[in-house]
Each structure stands twice: as structure tokens, then as C-alpha cells.
Amino acid sequence: MNTRRTFLKNTTASVAGATLLGTGAFSTWANPTPVQGDLTIQQVIDQIIATIPGGKLDQTVDTIKQGDGSQKCTGVVTTFMDNAEVIKKAASLGANFIISHEPTFYNHLDNTDWLENDPVYQYKKKLIADNGIVVWRFHDYWHRHRPDGITEGFLEETDWKKYQSKDSEKPNLLTLPSASVKEVALELKGKLDLKRPFIVGDASMKVTKVGLRLGASGGTSQINMLSKEDIELLVVGEINEWETAEYVRDAQTAGVRKALIILGHQRSEEPGMKYLVGWMNKKFPGLKTTHVVAGDSFQAV
Numbered sequence: 001m002n003t004r005r006t007f008l009k010n011t012t013a014s015v016a017g018a019t020l021l022g023t024g025a026f027s028t029w030a031n032p033t034p035v036q037g038d039l040t041i042q043q044v045i046d047q048i049i050a051t052i053p054g055g056k057l058d059q060t061v062d063t064i065k066q067g068d069g070s071q072k073c074t075g076v077v078t079t080f081m082d083n084a085e086v087i088k089k090a091a092s093l094g095a096n097f098i099i100s101h102e103p104t105f106y107n108h109l110d111n112t113d114w115l116e117n118d119p120v121y122q123y124k125k126k127l128i129a130d131n132g133i134v135v136w137r138f139h140d141y142w143h144r145h146r147p148d149g150i151t152e153g154f155l156e157e158t159d160w161k162k163y164q165s166k167d168s169e170k171p172n173l174l175t176l177p178s179a180s181v182k183e184v185a186l187e188l189k190g191k192l193d194l195k196r197p198f199i200v201g202d203a204s205m206k207v208t209k210v211g212l213r214l215g216a217s218g219g220t221s222q223i224n225m226l227s228k229e230d231i232e233l234l235v236v237g238e239i240n241e242w243e244t245a246e247y248v249r250d251a252q253t254a255g256v257r258k259a260l261i262i263l264g265h266q267r268s269e270e271p272g273m274k275y276l277v278g279w280m281n282k283k284f285p286g287l288k289t290t291h292v293v294a295g296d297s298f299q300a301v
Contacts, residue, residue: 032283041097041134042069044076044284052141060140065104066125067134073097076287078277080270081294082135084124089292091131098135101142101150101273102265110137142272147171150214153275154268158191163210172212173229180204181233181259188235192267196300200248201259207232214268219243226251226258235261237268266296 035047045064049056075095079086082100090098103110105121115121128135142149151171155161165173176184182203189197211231213222215238222244226234239245239262251258270293280289 030279032279034285035283036286039073039284039287040070041067041073041136044073044097044287045069045136047283048138049141052145054144057140057144061103061109062137062140063110065100065110065135065137066128067096067132069134069136071096071132071134073287076280076284076289078138078273078280078289078291079294080266080273083294083297084127086292086294087124087127087131087133090133093288093290095288095290096131096133098133099138099273099276100135101137101139101269103137104135138273138276142276148272149275150269150272151212153272154212154214156275157271158188170229172225173231174210174212176208176210178206178208180206181261184210184233184235185261188261188263192263192271194263194267195296195298197264198262199259200245200262201252203259205232205257205259207259209233210235213237214263214272216265219247223247226260232257233259233261235263235268237263238265264296264298266294270294 032051039047073096075090075093076097076099077086077090077093077095078099079101081102082098082104086100087098090096105112105115105124112121148171155164160174160176163174163176164171165175167173179187180203181199181201184207185197185199185203188194209229209231211225211229211234213225213234213236217236219240220243222234222236222239225231226244226247234244234248236244239260244260245262248258248260274291274293277289277291280287
């Protein structure tokens, strides 16, 4: 956990630094110069990294997790999480390159020492190898991009881009038409195909000022946004239940207008990996790029 927090801290610092570079690079991203001809997977990775403000990171989790990057790229799959079903789907599509936002082997750093004798790990490793697939994580760089690729995908999927703050320094602040917290949750449930969004706070409270903390930004980040920004509702991916939820519950008891909607990590960030496909198709017109939804691992009973 401490190691994960260290990496998240370093990533946050990188993002803060990238903000200073402004948004001019986005026009280059939106209209990339196409790359033609046969490419190795490593060449595709290098071309992606070259578009990210600030250049190559010395410390990052965005590394090849398994496979040989020197092989020719036959097709690309983007996904939130390269679970076994996603790997099988990639193979059926003839794609030998998976770009995954989250880890392959069940921990932030993809450390596998503790899994060497585990049958599930062995199965997944063999599945990747047998299909000649390369898995590369695209997490730190995608969040580092200006604007954040995950946020852009979420705003596109929800049609909330029009509500985004015009202040480029505050891309996660939105002003929505007045609606109750429950109404906002139901809107997101429909647009994101959610099984069960959760609400903390007064579901009937009318809100317009909304903040986004997608994925798993952590309780400190979430609470800081709630307390320091003029927002009434925070929409997050996932939480530790003793942190942000309890802050909101105490705020309600104290008479402070704060509420929380919890979407789930996968559904909050999957649209951002789907969003990557459009750019990949422009940048690499000779490569077929497909988004494969990782799916929600939870079942409601």
C-alpha cells in the first residue's frame, strides 16, 4: 500500500508539472501525423509516449508486463483491465498488443514473486504467452496527458463535456443543471451502464457544483476536493469506506452540503480507454484498434 501511494504521489507530481505545459499539445494529439508501414509493438509504444507532455518518465508503472515488444504489431486492444476474458477476446481478434490501464497481476507494481506457484497466475501467464500477446500498461502517461485521457473519455461517454469548467487548471469541476443527487446518480447509471451506483449523503439534495475524482485517487485527494472547492457533489470511482464516505456523513450531520456518488473504479475509467481508440486509428491507420470492455467483476444479489 505504501509503495502504491508513493507511485501515486509521483504520478500526481508529474501531472501537476504537465499542467504547466498548457493545452496546446492537445491539438497535436487530436490531429496526429499518421504512421504508416509495419511497426513493432515497441515502436507503437514509443510513438504513444512521444505525444505525452514532459516526455518519458524515469519512474512509472507503464511498462511491458509480459511479451516481446520487438515483434510486429498485428492489432491492438485497449481495455481498462486485461483480465483473462479480455486476453481471449484479443486473441480472437488477431491482436497481439493489449494496452491496459490497470495492472495485469493483481497489484499496482505487477510484482509476481509472491505468485510464482499460484495456479491462476500460471494460467494467465500461459494464456498470454500461448497467444503471443504483449501487455503494456498505460496508466501514468494517460493521466499525465493534458487533458487527462481518462477524464476526457468519461466526459464524452456521459455527454458532460459541456458542463466542464472553462478554467484549464480545474478540468475536474463541472456545473450541471440543477438536479437531485439521486437524479444525477440515475443519469450516470444509464449512461455508464452501471449495476449499482452508491450514494452517500442526502439523495434529495439539489446540486449544480460537481467534482470528479475518477478511479482510485484516495481519501485525502477526494476529501481535499470536497473541502477546498465550491462543490456540493463529488463523483468518484472507488473509496476506502472509512475515509470519504465518513467525511460526507459527518458533513451531513454538521449541516454542510456535501454528497458523494460512487461509480466503481472500472466503470469510471473504462470510457477513458475507449476514448483512446479514436486517436490510435488516426495515428496508426494500418493497425486495427478495438476497445474491449473489461466488465464489472461484482455481482449484485
